Amino acid sequence: MKCLIHVLGGVLFLGTSLFAGASFRSEMIGMSSLWRDKGRTEINGGLLWIPEIHISHPGFINVDFLVSSRFSGSWDSYDKEYSDADLYRAWMRIAGNTWDLRGGMQKITFGPAQLFRALMWFDELNPTDLLRLTSGVWGLRGRVFFSNNLNVWGWTLYGNTALKGREFYPTQDKTLEYGGRMQFPVALGEWGVSVHSRKLNLTPDVVPAVYIPEQYSGDSREFRLGFDGQWDIGAGVWFESVIYHTMNHPTLPWTHTNVIGLDYTFSLGSGLYILGEYGFTNTFDDDLINILSTDMWGLMMNYPLSFFSSVSGIFMWLPDNNLISAAASWQYTAGNFTYYIQYLQMFTQDNLQNQNVGTFHVPYDTHIKGMLSWTVSK
Numbered sequence: 001m002k003c004l005i006h007v008l009g010g011v012l013f014l015g016t017s018l019f020a021g022a023s024f025r026s027e028m029i030g031m032s033s034l035w036r037d038k039g040r041t042e043i044n045g046g047l048l049w050i051p052e053i054h055i056s057h058p059g060f061i062n063v064d065f066l067v068s069s070r071f072s073g074s075w076d077s078y079d080k081e082y083s084d085a086d087l088y089r090a091w092m093r094i095a096g097n098t099w100d101l102r103g104g105m106q107k108i109t110f111g112p113a114q115l116f117r118a119l120m121w122f123d124e125l126n127p128t129d130l131l132r133l134t135s136g137v138w139g140l141r142g143r144v145f146f147s148n149n150l151n152v153w154g155w156t157l158y159g160n161t162a163l164k165g166r167e168f169y170p171t172q173d174k175t176l177e178y179g180g181r182m183q184f185p186v187a188l189g190e191w192g193v194s195v196h197s198r199k200l201n202l203t204p205d206v207v208p209a210v211y212i213p214e215q216y217s218g219d220s221r222e223f224r225l226g227f228d229g230q231w232d233i234g235a236g237v238w239f240e241s242v243i244y245h246t247m248n249h250p251t252l253p254w255t256h257t258n259v260i261g262l263d264y265t266f267s268l269g270s271g272l273y274i275l276g277e278y279g280f281t282n283t284f285d286d287d288l289i290n291i292l293s294t295d296m297w298g299l300m301m302n303y304p305l306s307f308f309s310s311v312s313g314i315f316m317w318l319p320d321n322n323l324i325s326a327a328a329s330w331q332y333t334a335g336n337f338t339y340y341i342q343y344l345q346m347f348t349q350d351n352l353q354n355q356n357v358g359t360f361h362v363p364y365d366t367h368i369k370g371m372l373s374w375t376v377s378k
Contacts, residue, residue, distance in 0.1 A: 021055060021056040021057055021058065021064075022053065022054070022055045022056075023053070023054045023055075023056075023377065023378065024051070024052070024053050024054075024376075024377065024378050025051070025052045025053075025054070025375070025376070025377045026049070026050070026051045026052070026375070026376045026377075027049070027050045027051075027052075027373060027374070027375045028047070028048070028049050028373070028374045028375075029047070029048040029049075029050075029131065029371055029372070029373045029374075030045075030046075030047055030048075030371065030372045031045065031046050031047075031048070031369060031370065031371040031372075032044070032045040032046075032369070032370050032371075033045075033367060033368060033369040033370070034367070034368045035365075035366060035367040035368070036365050036366045036367075037365055042076055042077050042078065043076065043077040044074055044075060044076035044077065045074065045075055045076075046072060046073060046074030046075070047072065047073050047074075048070070048071070048072045049070075049071045049072075050068060050069070050070050050071075050088060051068065051069060052066065052067070052068035052088075052089070053066070053067050053068075054066045060096075061094055061095070061096055062093075062094065062095045062096075063092070063093070063094050064092070064093050064095075065091070065092050065093075066089055066090070066091055066093075067087075067089065067090050068087075068088040068089040068090070069085065069086065069087055069088055070084075070085070070086055070087075070088040071084075071085045072084050072085075087105060088105075088136065089104075089105055089106060089107070089136050090104045090105045091103060091104030091105060091106045092104055098144060098145050098146070099142070099143065099144045099145065100142070100143050101140070101141075101142045102140070102141050102142075103139070103140040103141075104138070105136040105137065105138050106136050106137065106139070106141065107122075107123060107134060107136050107137075108121075108122040108123070108137060108139070108141055108155065109122065109123045109125065109134075110153075110181060110183075110192065110194065110228075111192070111226075111228050111240050112228060112229075112230040112238035112240070112261075113228075113238060113240045113259045113261055113277060113279075114127060114261065114275060114277065114300065115127050115261070115275075115277045115279075115296075115298035115300060115314070115316065116259045116277055116278075116279035116296045116298060117166075117240065117259065118166075118226065118228075118240040118241060118242040118257040118258065118259045118279065119194065119226050119228060119240050119242060120165045120166050121164075121165045121166070121194075121196060121224065121226075122137045122157075122164055122165050123135070123164070123165060124164065124165065127298075127300065127314055128314055128325075128327045128342075128344060130329060130331070130340045130342060130371065131371075131373070135162075135164065137157055137160045137164060138157060138158060138159045138160055139155055139156055139157035139158060139160070139177075140155065140156050141153065141154070141155040142154050142155070148184075148185065149184070149185045149190075150182070150183070150184045150185070151182075151183050152180070152181070152182050152183075153180055153181040153182070153183075154178075154179075154180040154181075155178065155179055155180065156176055156177070156178045157176070157177040157178070157198075158175075158176055158177070160177070161173050161201070166257075169200045169201065169202060169220075169222075169246075170200070170201045171198050171199065171200065171201065172198075172199040172200060172201040173201065175198070175199040176198075177196065177197065177198035178196070178197060178198075179194065179195050179196030179197060179224070180194070180195055181193065181194040181195075182194075186229070186231075187231075188231045188232055188233055189229060189230050189231030189232060190229065190230055191227075191228070191229045192226075192227070192228045192229070193225075193226070193227055194224070194225075194226040194227075194228075195223075195224065195225055195226070196223075196224040196226075197221060197222065197223050197224070198221070198222055199219070199220070199221050199222075200220040200221065200222055200246065202220050202249075219248065220246050220247060220248045220249055221246070221247050221248075222244060222245070222246045222247075223244070223245045223246075223247075224242060224243070224244055224245075225242070225243045226240065226241065226242040226243075227239075227240070227241045227242075228240045228241070234264075235262050235263065235264040236262060236263045236264070237260075237261070237262045238260070238261050238262070239258070239259065239260045239261075240257075240258070240259040241256075241257070241258045241259075242256070242257045242258075243255070243256050244256075244257075252283045252284070252285065252291060252292075253284070253285070253286055254283065254284035254285070254286075254288065255281065255282070255283045255284070256281070256282045256284070257279065257280075257281045258279060258280055258281075259277055259278070259279040260277070260278055260279075261275065261276060261277035261278070262275070262276060263275035263276070269303070270303065270304040270305070270306075271303075271304065272301065272302075272303050273301065273302040273303070274299070274300070274301050275299070275300040275301075276298065276299050276300075277296075277297075277298045277299075278295075278296065278297055278298075279295070279296040279298075280293065280294065280295045280296065281293070281294045281296075293320065294318065294320045294321065295318070295319055295320055296316070296317075296318050297316070297317040297318075297319075298314070298315065298316045298317070299314070299315045299316075300312070300313070300314045300315075301313045301314075308332055308333050308334065309330070309331060309332040309333070310330075310331050311328070311329070311330050311331075312328070312329050312331070313326070313327065313328045313329070314326070314327045315327075323346070323347075324346070324347040325344070325345075325346055325347075326344070326345050326347070327342060327343065327344045327345075328342070328343050329341065329342040329343070330342075336374055336375050336376060337372065337373065337374055338372070338373040338375070339370075339371070339372055339373075340369070340370065340371040340372075340373070341368075341369070341370050341371075342367075342368070342369045342370075342371075343366075343367075343368050343369075344366070344367040344368075344369075345365070345366055345367075346365055346366075
């Protein structure tokens with residue numbers, strides 16, 4: 001880890017020294033938390049450092065590079081320690097007036113939903129994560145922009161065998177993923193259509209036999225078709241709808257996920273922002289008989305106490321999984337420093353614990369977290 005820090009430091013120094021279009025950003029986060037799970041109390045702390053260098057060369061064709069790493073370390077009251085260093089972002093982009101092409105480890109995200117994102121295909125953004133961090137994907141993404149605000153995306157991904165987004169099955173190693181998206185204006189808003197395809201790894205050593213029969217050895221390919229739209233009609237309204245089809249899947253080949261939402265800022269005091277979303281997922285067999293259904297309800301609020309501080313809250317209810325999640329947080333910014341305090345509470349009927357519900361993991365009953373972020377840019 002020390003070697004990686006020295007190498008990154010040298011790259012950052014040379015980049016900012018040799019290139020006039022170089023910028024450097026560093027975010028250092030210290031955090032401490034207390035959580036309770038089944039009557040057990042644990043205290044832990046940690047440090048997270050994310051340095052980033054961005055080098056740009058403007059011209060007839062603009063060229064820029066970005067490299068960012070993530071260094072972390074943590075400890076807890078049970079004398080367990082953990083440290084890690086990995087690449088966070090690393091991409092090169094070339095761009096003209098009406099197009100851009102970016103390759104490397106990057107963040108690819110789209111869609112208007114905030115809490116239950118049906119179009120969360122390539123990221124793990126969590127609405128309760130105060131830092132809004134997510135892993136990147138290795139790939140090549142291009143976009144073309146037209147004068148009428150129509151834009152077309154295309155991408156090819158490779159080497160992303162870990163689960164990402166809402167995926168339940170990993171991608172088969174050494175295979176390409178590919179897809180695209182089109183966004184176009186409509187009256188008072190915008191529509192989008194997205195597609196994606198990949199080969200799945202359903203081997204028994206990766207997927208438990210409870211989901212895939214051990215004797216199954218078929219070659220499965222997943223196709224996704226997504227639709228989304230958003231409008232500003234005084235209040236903001238939106239929807240996302242995604243159909244998943246897995247060819248040769250032995251049990252559940254069809255899934256349909258939908259999300260609808262709206263938000264509005266009320267003229268109360270400094271302005272009370274409220275967002276609500278409802279989502280549902282249905283899973284079907286080959287005869288399109290509904291086998292499994294899940295409903296999701298969510299509410300998010302934010303209120304600025306001053307120009308520098310705000311309070312927010314998130315409430316999520318998954319009735320089919322007997323799960324209620326509530327979070328409240330306070331944020332204050334002073335210069336380069338930002339302070340966070342967050343309280344999270346999980347309420348589960350029948351004491352259900354440690355379950356994966358869609359994109360939500362429930363590792364605790366109560367969690368209190370405090371963080372201090374220091375950001376420097378030059």
